[in-house]
Amino acid sequence: MADTYDLVILGSGPGGYVAAIRASQLGLKVAIVERERLGGICLNWGCIPTKALLRTSEIYHYMQNAESYGLKADNVGFDLAKVVDRSRKVAGQLNAGVKGLMKKNKVTVVEGVGTVTAKGKLSVKQGDKTVELDAKNIIVATGARARDLPFAKADGKTIWTYRHAMVPTEMPTKLLVIGSGAIGVEFASFYNDMGADVTIVEMLPRILPVEDEEVSAFMDKALTKQGIKLLTGTGLEGLAPSGNGVTAKIKHKDGKVVEETFSHAIVAIGIVPNTENIGLEALGVETDRGHIKTDGYGRTNVDGIWAIGDVTGAPWLAHKASHEGIIAVEKIAGGSPHQMNKANIPGCTYSRPQVASVGMTEAKAKEAGYELKVGKFPFIGNGKAIALGEAEGFVKTVFDAKTGELLGAHMVGAEVTELIQGYVVARQLETTEAELMETVFAHPTLSEMMHESVLGAYGRSIHY
Incomplete structure (x- = not known):
């Protein structure tokens, strides 16, 4: 017999787990389904551990420039394994914190791969076992994953996504960053400060293209001054492992294609929503290029099915997901929350x-x-x-x-x-x-x- 809940949330990222806590506060019986680690990508593989890495590179930069503050710091260096270990411990600490919050707020955590089988019904596969859940409402908060290049999938060796870039076993000597959005610029900043020779390739005319043009121009000069090579208005026509590195075919503004070899490449060209194989197609949930279509409260076109976070489209930000989660839950509980106003969502890039x-x-x-x-x-x-x-x-x-x-x-x-x-x-x-x-x-x-x-x-x- 299936367990019955007022609300089941599929995905425990910053949208899902925040929605679960608020739902519990409002007196709803809540379960949250997670296939990997509580806290989702942001907490375990995104926002938090990357900031731990960037803090390390910031301090390393200050140590190398200690004389400008009247200080002496000789023979400055770093241990890459310890740098990565600190970042993972930060993520682990927060993962444990989310577990504690679920327990404190009496949220049932169901580990496994969840699928919406009908309106108000989920099936969660746990190895050879399957758990059935019934719910008056379901919130889909399955997030997104890194987009691969169509001609070069990340292999974790020399071609990386953000997940690989956060746990390097070796420091790149010559790094190619493909894409100059927040993720690309942050990793370029980190690896450049740690001593790598960094090049950014951006197809659009300027880096950080969603920002104000004056900000983009300032960042162009600042990163160039730091030694980062910026190639804007430039395409990538090929990328393949080559020897101990990777060879890129870079199409410059003048149309000339140049081959260049790098030790590693980070692909930061956007995300793909995790909407496949979770039962949405059979229910007729409307999507737009893979993203679930919702109204200002998180409602989909199917009664009782809601969606929040990266799976619903831009901006792909943790704080947007959390706020959407609270709005949706308060609406489910019979409240009158304001609709989501994306114009008031701040965007941040934690580069230097x-x-x-x-x-x-x-x-x-x-x-x-x-x-x-x-x-x-x-x-x-x-x-x-x-x-x-x-x-x-x-x-x-x-x-x-x-x-x-x-x-x-x-x-x-x-x-x-x-x-x-x-x-x-x-x-x-x-x-x-x-x-x-x-x-x-x-x-x-x-x-x-x-x-x-x-x-x-x-x-x-x-x-x-």
């Missing part, structure tokens, strides 16, 4: 320097027909940034000239992934330039640049 943004770019705002007020303030004008030795970067704000609405904010520089939340809150509260101008910012802080950028949009910047 960092990049963060929310809302419209200047170009998108112009395309939408807004008359704009744009402010920009450089890190070099901020005392805290100078004291930190991090005087490169800027903060940019885009306002509707008629209403004072903050349309977008874009940052590049030290710790901007922490600063961006101030503007996210401002947008959520529908704050105008007037409130932001009258807000007191602590001194000395990096956040003062946020204030100065707002003031600058209206010709009132004090320190620039």
Whole structure:
């Protein structure tokens, strides 16, 4: 006889496990199905362990430049196995934390491969055994996986996806990164700081193509200055293992195809949603290029079937998945949550320097027909940034000239992934330039640049 629940969630990533906790808080009987490790890709193979690696490379960079702070650090080096081990321990600690949260919130964890067999019914295969579950509602939170090149599948030896790049057994000497989105730029930054010779190939005209054009241009100069070779407007026509490395056929802007050999390549060209073989086709759940179509509450076209996170489409971010999960669960429980507003979802890239943004770019705002007020303030004008030795970067704000609405904010520089939340809150509260101008910012802080950028949009910047 099948176990019966108010809600069963398929997938335990940052969307699934957060939805499970909120559902339990609302009094629902909840089960969560996971085929691998609680916490999903983000916690085990994505957001968290990559940040542990990037923290290591950041400290290594500072150690190599200790003299600029009046310090001495001789014979600086690293143990790659210990670097990887630290990252895995961080992921392991958080995985254990999610297990504890499931127990604390009385969420039943069902390990195995889940399939939706009918409306309100799931079958979970556990080796030779199968467990049947009944549910009033089902949330699909199965996430996504790395997209392979059609002509060169990752082998884990010289051709890597992000999963391979997080647990290297050897340090690349000459690394090719294919794709310059957040994942590609983060790995390029990490391996470059650790001593690899790095090249990024990007088919589009600029790196970090979803960011504001000024941010992309700044990052182009910053990464080039660090020694990373950037090939934009450039295609990849072939990639194959060759000897102890990999040979790439790179088509440059002029149409010329050049062969070049690298020790390793990281493929970072996007993701594929995990929607196959989980029973959605038989139920008639609508998809768009593999992504499940939902409304602002996470509902699909099939009653009782909901979907959240990467499996529903862009932006493919953990915090988007978590928020979608809470909205869906509150709707299931009979509440009246707000619909998802993707315009208020911040994006962060944890490279060196960092990049963060929310809302419209200047170009998108112009395309939408807004008359704009744009402010920009450089890190070099901020005392805290100078004291930190991090005087490169800027903060940019885009306002509707008629209403004072903050349309977008874009940052590049030290710790901007922490600063961006101030503007996210401002947008959520529908704050105008007037409130932001009258807000007191602590001194000395990096956040003062946020204030100065707002003031600058209206010709009132004090320190620039």
